[in-house]
Amino acid sequence: LKHSLFLLSQPFKLCNCFKVIIGLMVKSLSFVKPLYPVTPSRPPSTVSYVERARQHRWQCSDVTFHCSEGALRQQWIQTIREQLTALTSRPKHLLVYINPHGGKQQGECIYEQKVAPLFACASISTDVIVTEHANHARDHLKTEAELKKYDGVVCVGGDGMFSEIVHGLVSRTQRENGVDQNSPEEKLVPCSLRIGIIPAGSTDCICYATVGINDPVTSALHVIVGDSQPMDVCSVHHNNTFLRYSSSLLGYGFYGDVLADSERKRWMGPARYNFSGFKTFLTHHHYEGAVSFLPATDILGTPRDKTRCRAGYVTLPNLCFCSIPEYEMGWGVVRGKFLAINAASMSCACPRSPKGLSPAAHLADGTTDLILVRKCSRFNFLRHLLRHTSKDDQFDMTFVEVHRVRRFRFTPRHWQNDSELDLRENGKQLFSQICRDHPACSCSPAYSSWNCDGEILPHAAIEVGVHCQLIKLFTRGIEEQPLFEDLANPPCAL
Numbered sequence: 001l002k003h004s005l006f007l008l009s010q011p012f013k014l015c016n017c018f019k020v021i022i023g024l025m026v027k028s029l030s031f032v033k034p035l036y037p038v039t040p041s042r043p044p045s046t047v048s049y050v051e052r053a054r055q056h057r058w059q060c061s062d063v064t065f066h067c068s069e070g071a072l073r074q075q076w077i078q079t080i081r082e083q084l085t086a087l088t089s090r091p092k093h094l095l096v097y098i099n100p101h102g103g104k105q106q107g108e109c110i111y112e113q114k115v116a117p118l119f120a121c122a123s124i125s126t127d128v129i130v131t132e133h134a135n136h137a138r139d140h141l142k143t144e145a146e147l148k149k150y151d152g153v154v155c156v157g158g159d160g161m162f163s164e165i166v167h168g169l170v171s172r173t174q175r176e177n178g179v180d181q182n183s184p185e186e187k188l189v190p191c192s193l194r195i196g197i198i199p200a201g202s203t204d205c206i207c208y209a210t211v212g213i214n215d216p217v218t219s220a221l222h223v224i225v226g227d228s229q230p231m232d233v234c235s236v237h238h239n240n241t242f243l244r245y246s247s248s249l250l251g252y253g254f255y256g257d258v259l260a261d262s263e264r265k266r267w268m269g270p271a272r273y274n275f276s277g278f279k280t281f282l283t284h285h286h287y288e289g290a291v292s293f294l295p296a297t298d299i300l301g302t303p304r305d306k307t308r309c310r311a312g313y314v315t316l317p318n319l320c321f322c323s324i325p326e327y328e329m330g331w332g333v334v335r336g337k338f339l340a341i342n343a344a345s346m347s348c349a350c351p352r353s354p355k356g357l358s359p360a361a362h363l364a365d366g367t368t369d370l371i372l373v374r375k376c377s378r379f380n381f382l383r384h385l386l387r388h389t390s391k392d393d394q395f396d397m398t399f400v401e402v403h404r405v406r407r408f409r410f411t412p413r414h415w416q417n418d419s420e421l422d423l424r425e426n427g428k429q430l431f432s433q434i435c436r437d438h439p440a441c442s443c444s445p446a447y448s449s450w451n452c453d454g455e456i457l458p459h460a461a462i463e464v465g466v467h468c469q470l471i472k473l474f475t476r477g478i479e480e481q482p483l484f485e486d487l488a489n490p491p492c493a494l
């Protein structure tokens with residue numbers, strides 16, 4: 001009995017079969033059509049378990065046991081419960097934030113119908129907060145939430161909602177440890193609570209790039225089995241002032257302009273990105289400036305590798321976050337006119353771009369892939385963009401270069417001083433400012449804005465540093481797909 005239960009309650013591979021118990025329910029008789037004669041004193045017991053399906057999807061299945069002998073039945077139930085309680089990596093108490101306005105505005109419904117029943121089945125208790133305004137979750141986490149009560153935080157929403165959770169948790173952790181976020185050289189203290197993402201947004205790139213699919217049930221099951229995946233976070237500063245954290249894309253030029261335009265069309269839902277993407281492509285603005293960066297020379301991989309960041313990938317201990325003066329000598333500089341400057345700390349894969357902006361980027365290696373797309377013809381830029389959606393190499397083009405870096409800075413060519421910046425900060429954002437060289441014409445504006453994980457940063461001049469493994473998610477990274485998927489889950493008796 002003990003041996004069978006051990007197999008049932010551990011992630012295991014046997015004849016390519018994968019089953020992990022998530023919970024046990026002693027069902028009331030009315031739920032089950034008995035196969036065997038049962039009496040009210042001996043109801044059947046149902047064990048729920050996780051099963052792999054196609055394309056990284058996980059699903060929940062049940063097996064119902066009947067046992068005519070009361071004592072043996074009780075022994076099974078007790079032992080399964082003990083085994084499940086002994087799994088310390090599994091969360092028991094979670095704090096859940098739901099954004100009711102993310103994506104197609106289905107957050108509450110997705111949580112109630114698909115996720116809450118699974119958490120209940122796995123005996124996870126939850127405190128649920130439906131947010132009432134933007135930054136509600138961030139501010140609650142930063143100051144009020146009694147974090148000691150919980151084993152993790154779950155966000156139901158998109159990348160913007162995830163970003164709120166990251167800001168709340170990281171800021172709280174730094175404050176409690178006396179770390180000054182305004183200093184770009186400061187080494188930040190990692191957060192101890194894991195974060196779960198139930199995808200209910202428009203892009204959901206963090207979920208897609210860490211699980212392999214945007215599916216609320218799959219994500220909930222990864223939380224239940226207690227997966228853990230460390231993740232890098234970039235800090236963004238301007239003039240020794242902390243601006244924001246970023247865990248997926250920091251994009252200036254094309255992706256900054258797409259976002260600025262799409263924010264005015266939120267009413268369109270996820271389709272706003274198609275509309276603004278097409279419009280921004282047609283405007284074909286370029287931006288002049290200098291990008292200086294500190295290459296990551298002490299790591300094995302490069303952004304042009306054919307290998308991908310997959311579950312179980314172990315990063316070698318590296319220098320992670322390093323202070324500027326120590327490495328000042330190794331900095332490189334690229335000046336020019338750019339259609340896009342993108343920094344991808346992870347692949348940024350999402351349904352729109354299944355391999356992502358930087359397919360070989362790693363989730364937790366302390367680096368970000370800096371992609372510089374120089375001014376080129378519309379036709380060439382379109383070829384580059386379309387390669388985000390195909391298998392072809394988007395970096396194999398003369399006007400594109402990519403560097404794996406630990407830190408970088410961007411200074412726009414005409415950047416003057418902070419009085420201009422203050423104007424932007426105070427809400428009078430100069431997105432429509434025209435080129436200073438030709439004040440009367442309507443050619444490319446002098447500045448774009450940064451797209452920071454889907455939030456607009458009004459500052460153009462920024463300094464960015466990667467903080468290796470600052471947060472942890474309730475995922476295990478994308479699992480390698482079996483060669484013959486049909487053989488991965490043969491019918492397998494428990």
Ligand SMILES: Nc1ncnc2c1ncn2[C@@H]1O[C@H](COP(=O)(O)OP(=O)(O)OP(=O)(O)O)[C@@H](O)[C@H]1O
Pocket residue numbers: 098099100101102103104130131132133134135136156157158159160161162164200201202203204205454455
């Ligand atoms: N109750 C609320 N009312 C209005 N805005 C909210 C509320 N709760 C959170 N927000 C904000 O909504 C914004 C968008 O949310 P979210 O990321 O969940 O969806 P999305 O933008 O559609 O998806 P994605 O970020 O994946 O593209 C976030 O910036 C978040 O701060």
Ligand SMILES: CCCCCCCCCCCCC/C=C/[C@@H](O)[C@H](CO)NC(=O)CCCCC
Pocket residue numbers: 158159160202203204205248249255258259273274277278281348350352353357385386388389451452453454455
């Ligand atoms: C002519 C048009 C060609 C279109 C080419 C399509 C290329 C798609 C690449 C998509 C990359 C998304 C990267 C993820 C960024 C997220 O942090 C952010 C927040 O959710 N999403 C966007 O900014 C949303 C960005 C959406 C951009 C379209």
Ligand SMILES: [Ca+2]
Pocket residue numbers: 232344345346361362363364365366367368
């Ligand atoms: Ca990385």
